[in-house]
Amino acid sequence: METNRREFLRAAAATSAASAIGLTTLASQTALAAEAATEMQFGLVTYLWGKDMDLPTLLDVCEKSELSGVELRTEHAHGVEPKLTKDQRREVRKRFADSPVTLVGYGSNAQFHENDPKLLRQNIELAKQYIHLMHDCGGTGVKVKPNGFVEDVPREKTIEQIGLAFNEVAEYGEGYGQQIRVEAHGRGTSELPVMKAIFDVADHPNVTVCWNSNDVDLNGKGLQHNFNLVKDRFGDTVHVHEPGSADYPYDQLMQLFLKMNYSGWILLEARTDPSDKVAALTEQREIFERLIEPG
Secondary structure, three states: OHHHHHHHHHHHHHHHHEEEEHHHHHHHHHHHHHHOOOOOEEEOOOOOOOOOHHHHHHHHHHHHOOOOOOEEOOOOOOOOOOOHHHHHHHHHHHHHHHHOOEEEEEEEEOOOOOOHHHHHHHOOOOOHHHHHHHHOOOEEEEEOOOOOOOOOOOHHHHHHHHHHHHHHHHHHHOOOOEEEEEOOOOOOOHHHHHHHHHHOOOOOOEEEEEEOOOHHHHHHOOOHHHHHHHHHHHHEEEEEEEOOOOOOHHHHHHHHHHHHOOOOEEOOOOOOOOOOHHHHHHHHHHHHHHHOOOO
């Protein structure tokens, strides 16, 4: 997985740095490597703060805010969609290559809870189109989702259907270097015990959990218990709302990620609409950086 690769590279870089400054003991190298492996990067989901920006504007705003990456969402003004031609896809790839901003991946609306077999197949094929799109544009993954339960259909049946669909999409995505990131989403299906049940079926290693910072994360035995249910399946992306918000324990959440040496992307999926997006994004990045400060 890409997360593991980044962790390895960061750990190796930390070890080299320790040697360069004369800290040659094994303890020193191990400590530096562990600290480096906990690094997370802050980025943006284009919902809602980037939804009206074309791609050059979006990249410019991210650069000015010192955000490291962006997850593009379907049906937004940047216009990165499966209908793009090969030349247009190359242009998207070039824009990111020429920018310090990383194309983290794509936020699709592909959903797999539908009771109609034709709709289910359409969503699977749609996800495959997004896989091709991100492969061509230089991204590393595609976000998909369960989106609730269907009335009069047993939950166990829907859970199995969703999990098997994820396996198919994950196997396909693996062939194109695209991680499948399942957003904890939908009424009922966003609950972490349900996500755990889905992932008991979705056992392909390329299908991963995208934590979504939902209110239901605090239900039952609480945040840490629910976090532990799925932490072994985390992918490269986490969605948060404004990390300075008082209505969700982001301080506790970041500590949980730090303790497991998570080094993926923490992506802002904001809920407000500030007029000055650069100032607002800069503020959220600074709050995030304070949350992950050591000590």
